Amino acid sequence: MLKKWQKKDLLKAYRTMREIREFEERVHIEFAAGGIPGFVHLYAGEEACATGVCMHLKANDKIASTHRGHGHCIAKGVDINGMMAEIYGKKTGTCGGKGGSMHIADLDKGMMGANGIVGAGPPLICGAGLAAKTKGSGGVGVAFFGDGGSNQGTVFEAMNLSMAWQLPCVFVVENNGFAESTSPKYTAPGVTNLSDRAKGVGMPGVTVDGFDFFAVHEAAGEMIDRARKGQGPSLLEVKFTRYFGHFEGDAMTYRPKDEVKKIRQTVDCLLQFRNKVTSAGMVTDAELDAVDREVKALVEESVVQAKAAPNPPLSDLLTDVYVSY
Amino acid sequence: MIRKLSYSQAINEALALEMERDSSVVVMGEDVCGGRGTDEPLDAWGGVLGVTKGLYAKFGDRVMDTPISESAFIGAAIGAAACGMRPVAELMFIDFLGVCLDQIANQAAKFRYMFGGKAETPVVIRTMIGGGFRAAAQHSQCWYPIFTHIPGLKVVVPSSPQDAKGLLITAIRDNDPVIFCEHKALYGIKGEVPEGSYTIPFGQANIVRPGKDVTIVALGLMVHKATQAATALAKDGIECEIVDPRTTSPLDTAKILESVRKTGRLVVVDEASGRCGMAADISAMVAQQAFASLKAQIEMVTPPFTPPPFSPVLEDAYLPDAEKVQAAVKAVLGT
Numbered sequence: 051m052l053k054k055w056q057k058k059d060l061l062k063a064y065r066t067m068r069e070i071r072e073f074e075e076r077v078h079i080e081f082a083a084g085g086i087p088g089f090v091h092l093y094a095g096e097e098a099c100a101t102g103v104c105m106h107l108k109a110n111d112k113i114a115s116t117h118r119g120h121g122h123c124i125a126k127g128v129d130i131n132g133m134m135a136e137i138y139g140k141k142t143g144t145c146g147g148k149g150g151s152m153h154i155a156d157l158d159k160g161m162m163g164a165n166g167i168v169g170a171g172p173p174l175i176c177g178a179g180l181a182a183k184t185k186g187s188g189g190v191g192v193a194f195f196g197d198g199g200s201n202q203g204t205v206f207e208a209m210n211l212s213m214a215w216q217l218p219c220v221f222v223v224e225n226n227g228f229a230e231s232t233s234p235k236y237t238a239p240g241v242t243n244l245s246d247r248a249k250g251v252g253m254p255g256v257t258v259d260g261f262d263f264f265a266v267h268e269a270a271g272e273m274i275d276r277a278r279k280g281q282g283p284s285l286l287e288v289k290f291t292r293y294f295g296h297f298e299g300d301a302m303t304y305r306p307k308d309e310v311k312k313i314r315q316t317v318d319c320l321l322q323f324r325n326k327v328t329s330a331g332m333v334t335d336a337e338l339d340a341v342d343r344e345v346k347a348l349v350e351e352s353v354v355q356a357k358a359a360p361n362p363p364l365s366d367l368l369t370d371v372y373v374s375y
Numbered sequence: 376m377i378r379k380l381s382y383s384q385a386i387n388e389a390l391a392l393e394m395e396r397d398s399s400v401v402v403m404g405e406d407v408c409g410g411r412g413t414d415e416p417l418d419a420w421g422g423v424l425g426v427t428k429g430l431y432a433k434f435g436d437r438v439m440d441t442p443i444s445e446s447a448f449i450g451a452a453i454g455a456a457a458c459g460m461r462p463v464a465e466l467m468f469i470d471f472l473g474v475c476l477d478q479i480a481n482q483a484a485k486f487r488y489m490f491g492g493k494a495e496t497p498v499v500i501r502t503m504i505g506g507g508f509r510a511a512a513q514h515s516q517c518w519y520p521i522f523t524h525i526p527g528l529k530v531v532v533p534s535s536p537q538d539a540k541g542l543l544i545t546a547i548r549d550n551d552p553v554i555f556c557e558h559k560a561l562y563g564i565k566g567e568v569p570e571g572s573y574t575i576p577f578g579q580a581n582i583v584r585p586g587k588d589v590t591i592v593a594l595g596l597m598v599h600k601a602t603q604a605a606t607a608l609a610k611d612g613i614e615c616e617i618v619d620p621r622t623t624s625p626l627d628t629a630k631i632l633e634s635v636r637k638t639g640r641l642v643v644v645d646e647a648s649g650r651c652g653m654a655a656d657i658s659a660m661v662a663q664q665a666f667a668s669l670k671a672q673i674e675m676v677t678p679p680f681t682p683p684p685f686s687p688v689l690e691d692a693y694l695p696d697a698e699k700v701q702a703a704v705k706a707v708l709g710t
Contacts, residue, residue: 112458146491153489162457163490167481173447174482177454177462184401184437184460191454204477207447214442370492371526373550375578375625 051264052330060327063105063263065341067097067320070121072342072349073130074294077120077137080353081298087139090151093121095293095310098319099224100125102266103192103286106274112160112178112191114171116224117152118292119164122194128156134352140359147362148370169202171195172221176208179217179283190218190277198229200244201237209285210251218277220270221285224260226292231304245287253284260290261317264326290319377569383426383562385536386501389543390427390463392572394434397461400547402430403439403448404465404501411440423467424503424562445475449500453483453552456498461547466502469518469556476521483552484527498553499546504532505558505596505646506683506694515683515690517595517647520656522554523623529553529577530624534598536566538621541575548574558595578625582634586614589704590634592657593619593644597695601644604700615704623653631657632665639670640707644695649677674703 052060074094080086093100096118104113104125115122123133128144136143137151144154155163162178165171171193178191195205200223212219223244229237234244241247248255254273258265266288273284293310295302314321327333380388394400408431409420421428431438441448445466452464466475479500486494506515522530529551533539539557546553583598584605593601598619605615616634620627635641641661643654654675661673676695684690 114454144491145489145493148491149489155486155490155494157457157490157494162454163486165482167477170450170477170482173450173478174454174457176447176451177456177460178458180401180451181455181458181460184399184455204446204450207442207444208450210442211444211447211451215439370488372529373487373495375529375551 052326052332055332057332060333061337061341063101063267064320064323064327064338065345066101066125067263067323068341068345069130069348070097070100070124071320072345073120073124073133076349076353078294078298085357086137088150090137090298091117091296092292092294092298093118095291095313096224096226096260097121098263098266099222099260099288099290102263103222103270105267106271107160107190107192109160110187110189112162112175112189114162114175114178114191114193115164116171116194116196116199117164117166117168118196119154120151123154123156123161123164126161127159128154128161130348131352131355134356135359138356138359139361140356141362141366142355142359146366148366169195169199169204172205172208175219176211176215176217179212179219180215182218188278190220190274192220192222192274194222194224196229197223197225197227197234197244198237199223200247201229206250209248209253209283212283213251213253216280216282218280219283220273220277221283222270223285223287225287225289228292228296228304230296243287245285248285253282255285255287257287257289260288261319261322263319263323377567379565380536380568381563381565382536382539382557383424385540385568386426386543386557387429388568389540390430391433393544393547394430394437396572399459400461400463401437401439402427402463402465403441403452405441405443405467407465408438408440422465424559426562427465445471446478449475450478450482452498452500453478453496456483456496456552457486457494461497463499463501463547466500468514469502469504470513470516472518472521479522479528479552479554480525484525487551488527495550496552497550499555500553501555501557503559504556505560506690507560509685509687509690511685512682517645519554519556519623520647520652523653523656527552528624529622530556531577531622532556532594533621534561534595534619536564536568538575538581540568541573542621544572545574545577549577556595560596575621577622578627580618580620580627580630582630583617583619584615586616586638588614588638589616589640589642589707590631590638591615591617591642591644591700591704592631593617594623594653595646597644597646600695600697601700603697604704607697608701608704613704613708628660628664631661635661635665636668639668641669642674642676642700642703642707644676644700646678646695648680649675650680652677671707671709674707676700676703
């Protein structure tokens with residue numbers, strides 16, 4: 051499997067996953083320290099999905115994200131300094147401090163927004179697919195949503211609409227095992243894999259191990275390629291878990307105490323990736339350690355900058371409601 | 376003489392002109408073309424009341440039928456707008472807002488603000504409003520105040536064919552999300568409509584009828600009820616000034632205030648619920664900003680606080696009409 055990979059791409063994949071991990075671990079610490087307002091939902095543990103999917107996307111391809119959107123932003127190329135400043139509510143943030151963690155968006159990068167509404171992204175991504183198809187741009191749209199989101203009618207409606215209009219879309223359900231605190235075993239008891247729901251609208255559906263970057267990357271690549279060629283939409287289910295609570299401050303009373311610790315030590319996506327690429331002799335531990343150090347410094351810098359950045363001026367309260375009014 | 380078109384034809388013409396002018400304009404909705412997937416010819420319906428009839432023949436697949444999945448296709452229109460298209464989506468009846476409000480209120484309306492001014496969402500949602508069709512509680516409502524309540528949306532309620540065409544062209548060219556509310560009882564009315572493209576700016580009320588005694592503010596079909604009332608009252612020497620705001624967001628407060636300062640008396644006629652509706656909104660605005668000019672209490676002519684009923688006798692009693700407007704005018708005149 052590794053034979054078709056070039057070293058620079060392996061390093062890029064590792065770096066993106068490490069950036070997400072480092073960013074989220076740091077936000078976790080800073081949130082606990084009390085510097086970050088509002089709600090944050092962290093993506094740590096799920097890095098292989100955003101990275102494995104978005105590595106196939108071009109600048110003009112679009113993604114729609116979720117509450118848990120930091121990973122998607124980073125994987126789609128949104129600036130980390132802007133993201134951190136946004137999470138701190140600062141003027142220099144990606145959205146000028148008006149969106150916050152749940153609404154980071156960068157349309158120039160094809161990132162159509164984290165979303166505070168569960169299941170709101172798939173209809174929007176049908177629109178991105180429609181725009182690409184109408185303009186003949188060759189672009190694709192990817193909607194990320196969770197196992198919780200998969201129970202929203204909007205997701206079913208959007209998947210079905212994408213079939214009716216044969217849109218260049220891919221639907222990615224990130225099944226981390228918890229809709230807030232509730233398991234899909236309870237909310238979708240009749241479904242073995244959430245990808246089985248693809249059958250309900252007649253599109254291909256595949257489930258992959260979300261801790262295995264290469265499995266996600268390969269499956270997503272086939273679906274994105276298919277969409278890009280005009281062969282229609284598909285559904286990818288990525289199974290894994292998240293390392294932190296639904297939101298920061300969630301004590302996770304619904305899971306065994308040492309569950310996350312065990313996963314981090316055994317199947318963690320960064321750990322598995324490192325073992326695979328080093329044992330294949332494609333990348334050395336020293337090279338990956340160097341990436342770790344660089345990323346640590348990058349994220350440190352983003353926090354320093356965000357803390358020092360100015361708040362939005364009060365006049366910003368009234369701007370940007372309309373283009374013109 | 377300028378040719379006459381129906382309100383419905385005027386809307387159809389505006390859509391056709393803008394689709395010709397701009398290839399990013401697409402039309403979508405349930406049965407806006409009609410007949411897809413059947414053995415019958417395409418363009419079977421052209422919308423449930425025929426407003427988009429003939430567009431498919433001119434523009435082919437830019438007129439898109441949809442599954443009955445309002446959240447998905449209204450959301451898709453919004454997503455496409457954020458990606459550089461100018462979609463016109465048809466929410467068949469405004470009463471169906473309940474199944475797609477999130478995409479309008481939490482997505483389209485908020486993108487620009489939430490994303491720090493970096494998004495433009497030039498989507499138009501055309502939707503039917505209003506009663507009088509014996510269509511009962513779920514197909515007769517006037518929910519434009521709900522949209523007016525939401526910052527980030529613009530809301531249009533045209534009352535004539537000429538206004539409908541010019542305001543729809545403005546709506547399609549506007550870079551913000553616009554809710555375009557078409558009263559179903561107006562589709563058949565005819566009026567003079569200029570040829571070719573023209574725009575009517577948002578936020579500019581139309582003085583439908585000048586007068587010195589009482590200001591009547593009315594929207595959509597209610598402009599016609601107010602006109603009937605004013606015509607009857609004129610026989611008694613009472614001169615009503617009818618102000619049609621045309622858009623509820625933005626609202627031309629200046630022209631309403633100017634009229635009330637002249638007449639000193641205000642009647643607001645609205646088919647929407649009186650509670651938290653346009654009538655209450657406009658009354659409060661006038662009471663706040665022109666209190667000293669008022670010579671009498673403000674009267675609101677709105678339906679009772681009930682769902683729209685089905686039975687014709689009940690619906691007739693429910694809807695504001697010319698007689699109720701006349702009574703309100705007399706009340707503010709103390710006659």
